[in-house]
Amino acid sequence: MIPVLALCACSTAPKDRTLTFDGIENARELGGLVMQDGRTIRCGMLVRSGELSEASDSDVSVLKERFGLTDVFDFRFEMERSRKPDREIEGVKNTWLSTLPQAFLKAFASGRADSTTVQSASLMDALVSYAFRPQAQEMAGKLYPAIVSDTTSQRRYGEFLRGVLEADGGVLWHCSQGKDRCGWGSAFVLASLGASRETIVEDFALSNVSYEKAIEAISARVIEKGGGEPELAFIRAMVGVNVENFERTLDLIESQYGSLPAYLEKALGFTAEEQEQMKAKYLRR
Numbered sequence: 001m002i003p004v005l006a007l008c009a010c011s012t013a014p015k016d017r018t019l020t021f022d023g024i025e026n027a028r029e030l031g032g033l034v035m036q037d038g039r040t041i042r043c044g045m046l047v048r049s050g051e052l053s054e055a056s057d058s059d060v061s062v063l064k065e066r067f068g069l070t071d072v073f074d075f076r077f078e079m080e081r082s083r084k085p086d087r088e089i090e091g092v093k094n095t096w097l098s099t100l101p102q103a104f105l106k107a108f109a110s111g112r113a114d115s116t117t118v119q120s121a122s123l124m125d126a127l128v129s130y131a132f133r134p135q136a137q138e139m140a141g142k143l144y145p146a147i148v149s150d151t152t153s154q155r156r157y158g159e160f161l162r163g164v165l166e167a168d169g170g171v172l173w174h175c176s177q178g179k180d181r182c183g184w185g186s187a188f189v190l191a192s193l194g195a196s197r198e199t200i201v202e203d204f205a206l207s208n209v210s211y212e213k214a215i216e217a218i219s220a221r222v223i224e225k226g227g228g229e230p231e232l233a234f235i236r237a238m239v240g241v242n243v244e245n246f247e248r249t250l251d252l253i254e255s256q257y258g259s260l261p262a263y264l265e266k267a268l269g270f271t272a273e274e275q276e277q278m279k280a281k282y283l284r285r
Contacts (some may be wrong), residue, residue, distance in 0.1 A: 013019040018206070019047070023054030023064070026178035029067070030186070033203070035194040039283040044068065045170050046282065048186045050178035051076065053084035061087055063172065070169030073160050075099045075181040084176075096214045097160055103148035104143060127238060128221045131231040140237040144249040147184055148263075157188055158268035164189060165278050178239050180206035191260040192270065192278045200260070201247060208240040215240045 013036075019027040027050070031043030046068050052072065063069040072094045074086060086094055090177055130136040145155050164171050175181035183204045190200045208215065222231045236242050250260065257263040264270040 003138060011254070018048075018210075021049075021059045021061075022056035023048035024052060024059055026207055028203075028206065030203070033190070033195065033199055035161075035199075035279075036196050037194055039194070039279070039285055041193060042282055042284050046189065047170065047172040048178055049172060049174045050171075050182075050183050051080075051084055051174055051176050052086040052089075055087045055089075060087070063170070064089070066094075067170035067172070069172060071095065071163060071167040071171045073097055073163060073173040073185070075156075075175040075185060077105055080176055095160075095163060096216065097146065097156040099153045099156050099160075099175075099184070100152055101143075101146040103146060103150075104139070124218055124221065127218055127235065128225065130238075131222050131227060131234045132225070137230050137234045140234050140242070141245060143180065143237070144184075144242070144245050145252060148249055148253055148267075149182065154267045155269070157185065157268050158264075160185055161188055161192060161264065161268060161270045161278075163272070165274055165281065177211070178208070179211070181244070183207060183241060187260070188264060188268065188270075189278075192264055192275045193282055194261075194279060197250065197260070201243065201250075203245045204241060204246050208236070208243070211240045222236065232249070 016238045017028040017030070017032055019029060021027055028048060029043065030041045030046040030048070035041070047067055047069075049062070050167070051074075052059075067090050069089065072086065072089070072092055074081065074094060074096050075098065076096075077098045077100050081096065112147045160173065164173075173182055173185045186203055187200045190203065215236060218235050219232050222235055233242060233244075237245065253260060257266055261272070261275060264275065265272055
């Protein structure tokens with residue numbers, strides 16, 4: 001069983017939103033988070049996670065019975081999907097919206113941490129080796145700004161938000177590890193619901209809790225080989241999430257668009273009216 005925290009009690013504490021599954025990593029619901037207007041996200045409706053290729057019968061039952069799952073959104077690129085296709089869930093619509101910028105597809109398809117769980121010695125060796133390559137460090141630092149500025153990614157995230165708005169029941173979205181592309185999807189959902197920047201950043205950062213042991217183990221190897229902050233930042237970005245880069249990218253969005261909700265409207269095409277409809281659908285007093 002994948003070691004994650006106890007099932008959500010739907011409180012406002014981020015740790016209480018973490019979900020335990022047999023074969024789904026880094027899963028948590030958004031229910032219980034309090035928005036800036038004092039309303040709270042309804043429980044049992046919105047779930048973010050890693051891929052569903054290893055989902056067990058029990059996992060499927062929880063998703064259907066507890067969350068009333070009707071829609072899944074898969075942000076992975078084609079090779080990831082073909083290597084580890086999502087488990088088919090009867091009565092659930094699975095929509096593919098690859099949100100990785102085109103410039104990154106070739107490099108990310110060649111087999112590093114974001115396309116598989118960090119669990120083998122050979123993969124650990126590869127990550128340690130890549131950590132010392134300036135080009136790899138540069139690409140890791142450019143990923144988040146590329147995601148939010150790439151026009152194809154913007155269009156697909158806009159389609160995703162509209163899909164969340166139109167869903168008949170519970171919604172789950174994921175990439176491979178449920179951290180970067182999935183994390184941005186969650187940030188956009190939270191922004192549409194009126195979350196503060198602090199709430200958005202805290203939710204994004206929780207992926208580092210899920211992958212804490214792997215980050216520590218690989219970082220220790222990097223330090224043994226004489227690595228410093230650039231190398232360690234690469235490991236945090238590839239195995240977990242780079243929160244500092246996420247915040248810098250939020251700064252970039254705010255400098256260009258004024259706010260994250262304005263970015264949703266102007267760049268993703270998700271209008272202010274649709275954002276109000278999202279609030280009406282997913283928030284409670």
